[in-house]
Amino acid sequence: MSDENIIVVENLVKKFGNFTANDNLSFEVKKSEIFGFLGANGAGKTTAIKILCGLSFPTSGNVMVAGFDAYKQRNLIKKNIGYMSQGFSLYDDLTVKENIEFYAGIYGLSRKLIKQRFNELVGKLGIHDLKNKFVKDLPLGWKQKIAFSVAIFHRPRVVFLDEPTSGVDPITRRQFWDLIYEAVESGITVFVTTHYMDEAEYCNRLSIMVDGKIEAMGTPAELKDKYKASNMDDVFVKLARKA
Amino acid sequence: MNEIEIHNLYKSYGPTKALDNLSLSVEKNGFYGLIGPDGAGKSSLMRIITSLLLPDSGSVIVGGLDPVKDYKKLRLKLGYMPGKFSLYQDLSVEENLKFFARVFGTTIEENYHLIKPVYSQIEPFKNRRAGKLSGGMKQKLALSCALVHKPEILILDEPTTGVDAVSRREFWDMLAEIRKSGITILVSTPYMEEAVLCDKISLMFDGKVVDSGSPDDITSGFKNNLFIIKSANVPLLLNVLRGMEGLKSVNSFGQTIHVVADSSETGKPEIEEFLQKNNVSGCSVEQSPAGIEDCFIDHILTNTTT
Amino acid sequence: MNRFIGFIHKEFLHIFRDVRTMMILFLIPVFQILIFGYVVKNEVKDAKIAILDLSKDDVTTEIIAKLDAAEDIEVVKYLNAYDEIDGEFRANKIKAVVVFENGFANKLTKDKNANVQIVLDASDPNLANILNSYTTAILNNYNKENNINASGVNIVFDTKMWFNENISSAYMFVPGSMALILMVITALMSSISIVKEKETGTMEILLVSPLKPVQIILGKLAPYALLSAINAFSIVLIGNIVFGVPVNGSWGLLILTSFLYIMMALSLGVLVSTIAKNQQTAMFISMFVLMLPTMLLSGFIFPIENMPVVLQYISKIVPAKYFLIAIKNIMLKGQGIPYFWKELLVLIGMVVLFIGISVKKFKIRLD
Structure with missing residues (x-):
C-alpha cells in the first residue's frame, strides 16, 4: 500500500428526484489497497459504484478515480478501470481465448501485446487444456478466476469486484483471493462489494453504508473492536438495525 | 420414522455426475442444512426430494x-422455495399469496397464524x-x-443467496420460529457460517456428502x-508458511491464516520458530478449535487427493 | 375448481398488466385488417391506358371511343407496334394496353370471331385486376348493345397480366387476416406465457402444487381462447362495416368454425411451449413455423392450384388452408356444413392430435 490516492470521493451526493441515494459520501482508497464497500440491499452501493465507474453523473461533490474527474473525464476513467460482477461477464458461447481477445481488443491492446499477455496468463493459471474450451463448459471456479483475469487483463489502475466469490467452494475462493493478492502486488487497487462478511474479512479496509450514508469505516479489526462484535456479520447487523 | 430418508442416490446429467452415492436422513421436525458450494448437487437433491426430478x-x-x-400426494405435503426468485413479478404481494393459497385449495385467513411471523413483515406493502x-x-x-x-415439509x-446480512439473519430467525409449529425444514446454503444455525447438516461437495451430523x-x-x-x-505470510514442512494446509481466512498441522509434532513453538527464521515479525499464533469451513476445506483436500 | 378459477384469474392479471401483450392482442389485429382493407379499397381513378389498333376500322374506332368515354379510364396514347408496350409499361406512363388484331371488323363479319387482347401492368396486382374487370365490362357492354353474341358473332377477350402472372385475390383479406391473426396471436401468446413460467422458475412451484398438468394447460389457454374469440368477432365486424365484406352464411357456423380454429391454434401454442426452452425460441417458432405457412401456403395470398406440386402437398398440413375454405364458404358463398364438413373434420382431428401430443409431452417434472 502506498500513500497515493486512487479514488477520492468528497461530499458525493446523488439524488433521484426527491430520493437521496448517496448522502454526502466521503472516502479515499489508496493505491494497492483492498477496499470493501458494504451495505444492505438498497443502501446505495450500486448507485455509488456506477458513479465511480463513470456510468452516471454525481449530483454534487467531487469524485476522482485513477486521477480523473467523474464529471469531465468519464471516458478516461473507463479506460483505467476493470470490472467484474457475480453474473459473469464472459460470453458462454465463446472460448476462453476468444473472450480474452475480445475484451483486450475493446481496451485497444495491440495483437502482439494480447498474445504475449495471454501466453503469460495461460502459464500462470495453468489453463493449457482450458484455453480453447467454451466458457459454458468450464467449472464455476474457473469461470470466476478467468473473469477476474479478464477484468485486469488491460492492467487497470483499479478493479471493481461485485460479490466476486459468491457461491464458490472454500478452496476455489482462496485461489481467487490469491489472484487478487497477486494483482494488488502488481499495483492494482481492488474495490469489492459484497453481502458476505467472510469475504469482507479479506479487505484491508471497509466502509459500511446504511440508507445512503457511510456509517462506519475502518479495518475489519477496528470495526469489530469498536462495535464489540465477534465477527463482521454482527458489526453489520448492529449498524443496520440502528438505522 | 424419518421424514426424509435417502439411500445410495445417483443422478447424472449426461457425463456429469450430479449426485454420487448420496445418503442422508432428516428426522421429523428437524432443521437440516445442506452446506456446499454451487455445483455440489444441492439443487438436484432438493428437486428429487420434491419429485421434480427423477433419480x-x-x-x-x-x-x-x-x-x-x-408424487401427487407428496406434492400436497411439501412447501418448496426454488433457488431462483420465482414469484410473479407483475402481481402484487397479496395477489401472489392469494394465488398460491388458492392453488392449494386454502385461503390466507385459514393459515394466517402460520405465515404471520413472515408475512406480517411485508403486509404493509401488500x-x-x-x-x-x-x-x-x-x-x-x-x-x-x-x-x-x-x-409438513419445507424445502428451501x-x-x-444474494440477500444482505440483516435480511439474512431475519430470515434464519423466521425459520426457527416456523419450525416451532412442527414443520420439518430442509434448507441449503453455500455459506459455511450459516451452518451453525441448523440442528444437523450435511457438507456436500461434488455430488457427495462429505460429512454429516450436528x-x-x-x-x-x-x-x-x-x-x-x-x-x-x-499475502506475504501465506507465501512464507507454504514453505514450511509438517503442515497439512495453509489457508487464508480474511486477515488471519489458518494452519493445520500434519501431526502433534508441529505445534505453536515450531511455527513461531519458523516465522522467526524467515524474519517475519508482528504475528500472533494461537491454537484454536476448528470451524465448519476448516472442516469443509479439510474434507475437500482429502477427497480430491485420494 | 376453485383452484382452476384462481389460476385463470392470475392469467388475466398478467395479460391486463402488460401493455405489450394488450397491444399485440388488440391493436395489431385492428391495424392489420385496416391496412389490408386499405389495399383493397385502392380504387381505379383516371387509369391511363393505351391503344394498339392494328386494324383501324369502324368497329375498333367505336370501341375505342367507348373506352375513352368511360369514367375512370383515359386513353392517352396510340401505339403502333406490340414491341412498344414494354417500354411504355417500364416508363410507367400507362397501366394497360388494349390490342385489336389486324382486320378486326373483317374478321368479325367473316369469321364471326375477332380478338381483343388486354395487356396489363400487373406489378400492382390489385390495380391490374380492377382495371381488367373495368375494361372487360366495357367491351362486354359493347357486345351486348350490338347483340353480337346473339348473331353468333363474338369478340374474344384475351387478358395478359404482365410482371405478375398469378394475380392474388385480395378480396380474401378478411378470411385471410382472420386465419393469420388468430394463428399467430393465439399460438404466440399462449406459448410465450407458458414458456415464461418456465423461464422465471414459477413453473417449478406450479408443478409441486396440487394443480394437474391439464389444469395448468387449460388455465393458460382459457383467457387466450376468450380474447381470440373477441378478436375474431371484431375482425369480421370491421370487415363487414368498414369494407362491406359480407357474411352470407350462418353466424352460428362462422363462430363455431372460428372457435375450432382458435382451439387448434392454442393447442399448437402449447405444443410450441413444450419444445421451446425460452421466450425467444417460442417467438421464433411461432413466427416462422406457424406464420409463414399460414400466410404463403394456405391460399391466403397465393392460390394453391398454381403452386408447385411439392408445395401443394405441404399446404395440406397447413391448418389455415382448411379454415379458409370453410369460412370462405360461409362468409362469401353462404353455404352450409355439407360443403365443408371435410375441412371441419380435419381441423377437429388437428386439435385432438396437438392436444394429445402436448399433454403427453408436458412434463410433470423438470429435466
Missing part, C-alpha cells in the same frame, strides 16, 4: 411417500408489485407463499491441530 437409482422416501410413484420489492422482502414473500398451504433452496459433531471430528495466525500482511 437414476437409489431409494428416496419423503414423508413416508415415494416421490416417483406418489399492494406493491413483487418485482418492486427489495431482495430481503422478496425472500419473505416467497417463504410466505411456500408456507401458506401449511406444508438457497433462500439467503455442527458440533462435525467440528469435533476435526482431529488435527489448528493454529490461527494474525498478521498485517496476509
Whole structure:
C-alpha cells in the first residue's frame, strides 16, 4: 500500500428526484489497497459504484478515480478501470481465448501485446487444456478466476469486484483471493462489494453504508473492536438495525 | 420414522455426475442444512426430494411417500422455495399469496397464524408489485407463499443467496420460529457460517456428502491441530508458511491464516520458530478449535487427493 | 375448481398488466385488417391506358371511343407496334394496353370471331385486376348493345397480366387476416406465457402444487381462447362495416368454425411451449413455423392450384388452408356444413392430435 490516492470521493451526493441515494459520501482508497464497500440491499452501493465507474453523473461533490474527474473525464476513467460482477461477464458461447481477445481488443491492446499477455496468463493459471474450451463448459471456479483475469487483463489502475466469490467452494475462493493478492502486488487497487462478511474479512479496509450514508469505516479489526462484535456479520447487523 | 430418508442416490446429467452415492436422513421436525458450494448437487437433491426430478437409482422416501410413484400426494405435503426468485413479478404481494393459497385449495385467513411471523413483515406493502420489492422482502414473500398451504415439509433452496446480512439473519430467525409449529425444514446454503444455525447438516461437495451430523459433531471430528495466525500482511505470510514442512494446509481466512498441522509434532513453538527464521515479525499464533469451513476445506483436500 | 378459477384469474392479471401483450392482442389485429382493407379499397381513378389498333376500322374506332368515354379510364396514347408496350409499361406512363388484331371488323363479319387482347401492368396486382374487370365490362357492354353474341358473332377477350402472372385475390383479406391473426396471436401468446413460467422458475412451484398438468394447460389457454374469440368477432365486424365484406352464411357456423380454429391454434401454442426452452425460441417458432405457412401456403395470398406440386402437398398440413375454405364458404358463398364438413373434420382431428401430443409431452417434472 502506498500513500497515493486512487479514488477520492468528497461530499458525493446523488439524488433521484426527491430520493437521496448517496448522502454526502466521503472516502479515499489508496493505491494497492483492498477496499470493501458494504451495505444492505438498497443502501446505495450500486448507485455509488456506477458513479465511480463513470456510468452516471454525481449530483454534487467531487469524485476522482485513477486521477480523473467523474464529471469531465468519464471516458478516461473507463479506460483505467476493470470490472467484474457475480453474473459473469464472459460470453458462454465463446472460448476462453476468444473472450480474452475480445475484451483486450475493446481496451485497444495491440495483437502482439494480447498474445504475449495471454501466453503469460495461460502459464500462470495453468489453463493449457482450458484455453480453447467454451466458457459454458468450464467449472464455476474457473469461470470466476478467468473473469477476474479478464477484468485486469488491460492492467487497470483499479478493479471493481461485485460479490466476486459468491457461491464458490472454500478452496476455489482462496485461489481467487490469491489472484487478487497477486494483482494488488502488481499495483492494482481492488474495490469489492459484497453481502458476505467472510469475504469482507479479506479487505484491508471497509466502509459500511446504511440508507445512503457511510456509517462506519475502518479495518475489519477496528470495526469489530469498536462495535464489540465477534465477527463482521454482527458489526453489520448492529449498524443496520440502528438505522 | 424419518421424514426424509435417502439411500445410495445417483443422478447424472449426461457425463456429469450430479449426485454420487448420496445418503442422508432428516428426522421429523428437524432443521437440516445442506452446506456446499454451487455445483455440489444441492439443487438436484432438493428437486428429487420434491419429485421434480427423477433419480437414476437409489431409494428416496419423503414423508413416508415415494416421490416417483406418489408424487401427487407428496406434492400436497411439501412447501418448496426454488433457488431462483420465482414469484410473479407483475402481481402484487397479496395477489401472489392469494394465488398460491388458492392453488392449494386454502385461503390466507385459514393459515394466517402460520405465515404471520413472515408475512406480517411485508403486509404493509401488500399492494406493491413483487418485482418492486427489495431482495430481503422478496425472500419473505416467497417463504410466505411456500408456507401458506401449511406444508409438513419445507424445502428451501438457497433462500439467503444474494440477500444482505440483516435480511439474512431475519430470515434464519423466521425459520426457527416456523419450525416451532412442527414443520420439518430442509434448507441449503453455500455459506459455511450459516451452518451453525441448523440442528444437523450435511457438507456436500461434488455430488457427495462429505460429512454429516450436528455442527458440533462435525467440528469435533476435526482431529488435527489448528493454529490461527494474525498478521498485517496476509499475502506475504501465506507465501512464507507454504514453505514450511509438517503442515497439512495453509489457508487464508480474511486477515488471519489458518494452519493445520500434519501431526502433534508441529505445534505453536515450531511455527513461531519458523516465522522467526524467515524474519517475519508482528504475528500472533494461537491454537484454536476448528470451524465448519476448516472442516469443509479439510474434507475437500482429502477427497480430491485420494 | 376453485383452484382452476384462481389460476385463470392470475392469467388475466398478467395479460391486463402488460401493455405489450394488450397491444399485440388488440391493436395489431385492428391495424392489420385496416391496412389490408386499405389495399383493397385502392380504387381505379383516371387509369391511363393505351391503344394498339392494328386494324383501324369502324368497329375498333367505336370501341375505342367507348373506352375513352368511360369514367375512370383515359386513353392517352396510340401505339403502333406490340414491341412498344414494354417500354411504355417500364416508363410507367400507362397501366394497360388494349390490342385489336389486324382486320378486326373483317374478321368479325367473316369469321364471326375477332380478338381483343388486354395487356396489363400487373406489378400492382390489385390495380391490374380492377382495371381488367373495368375494361372487360366495357367491351362486354359493347357486345351486348350490338347483340353480337346473339348473331353468333363474338369478340374474344384475351387478358395478359404482365410482371405478375398469378394475380392474388385480395378480396380474401378478411378470411385471410382472420386465419393469420388468430394463428399467430393465439399460438404466440399462449406459448410465450407458458414458456415464461418456465423461464422465471414459477413453473417449478406450479408443478409441486396440487394443480394437474391439464389444469395448468387449460388455465393458460382459457383467457387466450376468450380474447381470440373477441378478436375474431371484431375482425369480421370491421370487415363487414368498414369494407362491406359480407357474411352470407350462418353466424352460428362462422363462430363455431372460428372457435375450432382458435382451439387448434392454442393447442399448437402449447405444443410450441413444450419444445421451446425460452421466450425467444417460442417467438421464433411461432413466427416462422406457424406464420409463414399460414400466410404463403394456405391460399391466403397465393392460390394453391398454381403452386408447385411439392408445395401443394405441404399446404395440406397447413391448418389455415382448411379454415379458409370453410369460412370462405360461409362468409362469401353462404353455404352450409355439407360443403365443408371435410375441412371441419380435419381441423377437429388437428386439435385432438396437438392436444394429445402436448399433454403427453408436458412434463410433470423438470429435466
